[in-house]
Amino acid sequence: MSSIPLPATQRDCMSAAAKRWKYFRKIFKFEQMDFEFAFWQMLYLFISPQKVYRNFHYRKQTKSQFARDDPAFLLLFAAWLCVTSIGFAIVLKLSFLQFIHFLLYTIFVDCIIIGILVATFFWFILNRYCRKKDEVQDVEWGYTFDVHLNAFFPPLVLLHFFQLFFYNGLISHEWFISRLLGNTFWLVAVLYYIYITFLxxxxxxxxxxxxxVISPIPLVIIFYIVTLVSGFNITHSLMDFYKYRVV
Structure with a gap:
């Protein structure tokens, strides 16, 4: 009896460890990375995130995995963290050593550690409870981490870049307009994160x-209204927290 050939997507399938090794092996081979395409993805996460996830499906068809196999996006993401951390250091008047402390904390705690926890949570919940009955295909951990990075990027730019231009002149005061602007930045950032994660x-x-995934949105909006009414300036409070943890 002649054997039936496996489809290319199954034949070329690698283990998770092999995929990780292939990914990190390319991290210092800049000539093999597509930075232009990674930049395109970052732009479209703002204007049309659906197109970004369409590309993930193309990758599954051609490379047998949803997760990125090119670390260019991760490196550009790290570069953005460095740039925005410089902005924070200027706004908060941090010393050079405090800036290094803040940068390392942002990269390794805010981004990597929290990202690993969030990705692992979704990976476990989705594979355990959300796969359709008798479905063989599972959600890759690398894909859940990519979804987190995708969802985290617009809030990063909104909160750690654009918001800084308004902080000292407006948001840091006790006025209602200060609270309204600062808290609205956070509202939009959180809604972006939830929506892109949902997509x-x-x-x-x-x-x-x-x-x-989008069920917390009403609670987020209620919390936003409560902060405005109660006089709680989210940005001001978190800026104090950021400065406290590096001083």
Whole structure:
């Protein structure tokens, strides 16, 4: 009996460890990275995030994985963290050593450690409870981490870049307009994160219950209204926290 050849997507399938090794092996080979395409993805995360996830599906068809196999996006993301951290150091009047402390904290705690925790949470929940019945395909951990980076990038630019231009002149005061502007920045950033995360998982047709990702939105809006009424300036409070943890 002649054997039936496996489809290319199964034949070329690698283990998770092999995929990680291939990914990190390229991290210092800049000539092999597509920085132009990574920049395009960052732009479209603001204006049309659906197009970014369409590309993830193309990658699954051609390379047997949803997760990125090119670390260019991660390196550009790290570069943005460095640039925005310089802005924070200027706004908060940090010394050079405090700036280094702040940068390392932002990269390794705010981005990597929290990113790993969030990605692992979604990876476990989605594979355990949200896969359709009798579905063989699972959600890759690398993909959940990519979804987190995608969702984290617009808030990073909004909160750690654009917001800084308004902080000392307006947001840092006790006026209502200060609270309104600062808290609105945070509202838009959180809604961006939730929406892009939802797009990432709802685009996988073998998952169910993905609408639950957007279920916290009413609570976020209620919290936003409460902060305005109660006089709580989110940006001002978190700036104090950022400065406290590096002083």
């Amino acid at each position: 990432g998982y709802s685009s996988l047709n073998f998952l169910r219950y993905t609408h639950l």
